[in-house]
Amino acid sequence: MRLADVVLDRIARGLDRTWTYEVPAGMEISKGCRVRVPFGKGKAQGIVLAVREANDAVPSGLKCIEAVTDNYVALSPLMVDLGQWMAEEYLCFPSQAYKAMLPNGLDSEEPTVVLVEAVGERAKRASKKQRLWTILRERGPLLQTRIHEEMPELARSLRELIKEGSVVIRHELPQRLPQSIAPSPFTLTTEQQQAAERIITSAPGSVWLLEGVTGSGKTEVYLQAIESVLRAGGQALVLVPEIALTPQTVLRFSERFINMVGLWHSGLSPAERTKTWHDVRTQRISVVVGVRSAVFLPFAKLGLIVMDEEHESTYKQEEHPRYHTREVAMWLARQAGVKLVLGSATPSLETAFYARQGLIGWIRLDSRVGDRALPPVTVVDMRHELKEGNHSIFSSVLQDAVSEALEQHEQVILFLNRRGYASFVLCRECGKAIECPRCAVTMTYHQHEDALICHYCFYTTKPPRACPSCHSPKIRYFGAGTERVVEEVQKLWPNARVSRADRDTLRNRAGYEALYFDFVEHKADVLVGTQMIAKGMDFPNVSVVGIIAADVALHLPDFRRAERTFQLMVQASGRTGRGNRPGTVVVQTYDPDHFAIAHAARHDYDGFYRQEIEFRQELQYPPFANLWLLEVADASVQEARRKAERVAHVVQSLLAYGCEILGPAPAPLPKLRERYRFHILVKGPKSEDVYHVLRELEREDFGCRITVDPYYML
Structure with a gap:
């Protein structure tokens, strides 16, 4: 008798363990298969963790596996082990980890293409049917979709030919298109060549930080390393933090690796995701460019992972399983011998610390390609602007720089990490801001919709004519968002063509691609956007970058606030001076002496690192300690506080293991989606x-949400 240990596709306490089933005689089954099993009075799906021979102590009354779901192994043994590790590391159910690895609606059989083929003989009477039959006889089997696309007028004739038996249908796996590697159009700098050689010649499982200033050519180093892996018969994964970066990245990689590159992100349809998943598994795709969940794709021969802009917080998954992509990639490097390259101009403090301690390899690119200089940065103290009577969003320095760039037919990027028209709406009589009734946050005014919108729960309402608290008509809009910046640009430079890039304007893949290519082709003069345009994108005609409010994140209750401010400033600054034109950067701030802003203005990562790492060590924040954020929430503030105190009582035992416990205290956003929140x-x-x-805590009914290594403290 054979037994199979199965994890059920059920997310519920008490079911998060393995269940043992008998394997029917003759059933082909192995670790990683999806199976259908009886459970209770119904059926359940599951993943096989192990298949073993029964010993003498077999429990009585074991039920049998009913069927293997697929004609392939859904998860490799490596991915099964990864799911088990994630469940332990991130305190989630194993089923949640495996659910993250498999696309929704995954076919039980690998998708095939439909071919149509002429058979036998047919009387040669002139007709549409005869014309189509002759085409198929002469050209051989054709894709049915191709006939519908290229010869739609013959679709009815095709159905009739199939019905009479003169044309037959065949289902086949998609053919692999001819693949090739194009030579690099660039001559590598000495720094790039040495960096690529170190990665290529390193041992399997090596982890590298590739720290290169903006415009230093990190992408070409990635391409060289990937080419080496492909020529050895392997596959490669390129991770990017934002869907906005995929159009230009895919274009660059597709031009180099012809018919080898696939795409993976949330904007794909279920059918597209399923096709890519199978193409990776069967090696019809050798390179994937994707966002964080691409790390779970079923690569058959993965040799290299590149994690571009590795510092970005979007690599942290905020819902179960709350994994960090970097840690998953490092696990794959250790367990499967996959090389890992972490690339950034502004590495996360954790990665920079690992490199400087010799725990991972460290490669630096200190010069821009073509010996281009890093753009000079002018820091403008907006307090002085107000004293001089300038109440505009734009300082006089930035206005002059934009005017000059537009006169020279150059492009401008204006960066502001706030969308909407106004950050909040305030009553000048009583001083109260309009808050979301479900969340303890102010609502943002969006002029285009003429609505107040909560950016957390998306509650929407019309702006009031009078204050809800004191009924005064003295309502005023404060702060600026991207929508307001666009309006101001159009007032000051009415002939400029303006594009806007934020979550309100870019909702799908087509929008991202249109934005990128329109700006590259100079169909817009000024691009106003949030952080999604501050990294990775290469616009050679941009000569001015304006950072409207550099200190937006500096006052958030988050220990990473200085790091994020520094990174956004440096990344945004790096969007200029990348072509033949020299660039300039104008940074507007009310806190010009803050060390994050001062070091970013000098492009001084080492100076920022030394100052920030001292703060981290003094207060025992990562990388010097691990963090666990415990959150309880309830519709009643009293009940939420009571739950938090119960949880705090339980975790007091952690003091004996060298832990420090802070809280319980109301969360920085104490109410969200009609629930009151407390943090420990x-x-x-x-x-x-x-x-x-x-x-x-997870197993007991405390209603406690635990995030390992949290990246969002709000």
Whole structure:
């Protein structure tokens, strides 16, 4: 008798364990197969963790597996082990980890293409049917979709030929298109060549930080390393933090690796995702460019992972399983011998620390390609602008720079990490801001919709004519968002063509691609956007970058606030001076002396790192300790506080294992989606003892949400 240990596709306490089933005689089954099993009075899907021979102590009354779902193994043994590791590391159910690895609506059989083929003989009477039959006889089997696309007038004739038996249908796996590697159009700098050689010649499983200033040619180093992997018969994964970066990245990689590149992000349809998933598994695709979930694709021969802009917070998944892509990629490097390259001009403090401690390899690119200089940065103190009587969004320095660029037919990027028209609406009589009734946050005014919108729960309402609190008509709009910046640009430079890039204007893949190519082709003169345009994009005609409010994030209750401010400033600054034109950057701030802004203005990562790492060590924040954010929430503030106090009582035992416990306290956003929230922060070393206590919290009915290594503290 054979037995199979199965994890059920059920997300519920008490079911998060393995269940043992008998394997019917003759059934072909292995680790990683999806199966259908009886469970209770119904049926359930599951993943096989192991298949083993039964010993003498077989439990009585075991049920049998009913069927193997697919004609292929859905998860490789490596991915099964990864799911188990994720469940332990991120305190989630194994089924949640496996759900993240498999696309929704995955076919039980690999998708095939439909071919139509002429058979036998047919009387040669002139007709549409005879014309189509002759085409198929002369040209051989054709894709049915091709006939519908190229000869739609013959679609009815095709159906009639199939019905009479003169044409037959065949289902086949898609053919692999002819693939090739184009030579690089660039001559590598000495720094680039040395960097590529170090990665290519390194041992399997090596992890590298590729730290290169903006415009230093990190992408070409990636391409060289990938080419080496492909020529050895392997596959490569390129991770990007934003869907906005995929159009230009895919274009660059597709031109180099012809018919080898696939795309993976949330904007794909279920059918597209399923096709890509199978193409990766069967090696019809050798390179994938994708966002964080692409790390779970079923590569048959993965040799290299490139994680571009590795510092970006979007690599952290905020819902279960709350993994960080970097840590998953490092696990794959250790367990499967996959080389990993972490690339950034502004590495995360954790990655920079690992490199400087010699825990991972460290490669630096200190010069821009073509010996182009990094753009000079002018920091404008907006307090002085107000004293001089300038109440505009734009400082006089920025206005002059934009005017000059437009006169020279150059392009401008204006960066502001706030969307909407106004950040908040305030009553000048009583001083109260209009808040979301479901969340303890101010609502943002969007002029285009003429609506107040909560950016957390998306509650929407019309702006009031009078204050809801004191009924005064003295309502005023404060702060600026991207929508307001666009309006001001159009007032000051009425002939300029303006594009806007934020979550309100870019909702799908077509929007991202249109934005990128329109701006590259100079169909717009000024691009106003949020952080999605501050990184990675290469616009050679941009000569001015204006950072409207550099200190937006500096006052958030988040220990990474200085790091994020520095990174956004440097990344945004790097969008200029990348072509033949020299660039300039204007940074507007009310806090010009803050060390993050001062170091970013000098492009001084080392100086920023030294100052920030001292702060982290003093307060024992990552990378010097691990964090666990515990959150409880309830519709009643009293009940939420009571739950938080119960959780705090349980975690007091962690003090014995060297942990520090902060809280409970109301969350920085104390009410969200009509639920009151309390936070407890645990800082300390990772150990089995610590995880044992945290797992008990997950298993008990405390309603406690635990985030390992949180990236959002709000």
